Amino acid sequence: MICPDCEGKGTVIALVDGAHYRGPMSISCSRCNGTGEAGAQDERWLGIGGTHRTWRVAQHEGLQECAVRLGIPLAELLAMESGRADPARLLLDTPEELRATDGGTAPDRGLSPQQLDEALAWLLK
Numbered sequence: 069m070i071c072p073d074c075e076g077k078g079t080v081i082a083l084v085d086g087a088h089y090r091g092p093m094s095i096s097c098s099r100c101n102g103t104g105e106a107g108a109q110d111e112r113w114l115g116i117g118g119t120h121r122t123w124r125v126a127q128h129e130g131l132q133e134c135a136v137r138l139g140i141p142l143a144e145l146l147a148m149e150s151g152r153a154d155p156a157r158l159l160l161d162t163p164e165e166l167r168a169t170d171g172g173t174a175p176d177r178g179l180s181p182q183q184l185d186e187a188l189a190w191l192l193k
């Protein structure tokens with residue numbers, strides 16, 4: 069499977085804002101370690117995470133609410149939905165359980181800028 073982050077190139081473009089350089093910079097892809105190939109585990113995690121995100125959005129559940137419901141940090145939920153962390157935790161909570169607890173009508177509150185910063189910092193570390 070070709071790495072979905074770098075599309076097989078092994079590098080991704082990151083925006084650098086430092087004292088000596090400011091602008092786009094090519095860095096080694098962190099998902100595939102620069103190989104351009106994603107393994108079977110990446111494929112499985114991406115499949116599970118992507119399915120969960122599709123389901124969550126269909127339920128109108130926001131990322132923050134979902135993280136609270138699962139009892140995990142927001143950044144961890146983002147990582148699992150993007151295939152960067154083991155999504156096993158996502159599989160424990162079934163759609164039926166969610167509907168039983170809140171009727172599946174929870175509004176999407178979205179993320180505050182601070183939460184977004186924290187999530188990105190966690191993903192990029």
Ligand SMILES: [Zn+2]
Nearest residue numbers: 071074097100
């Ligand atoms: Zn890659």
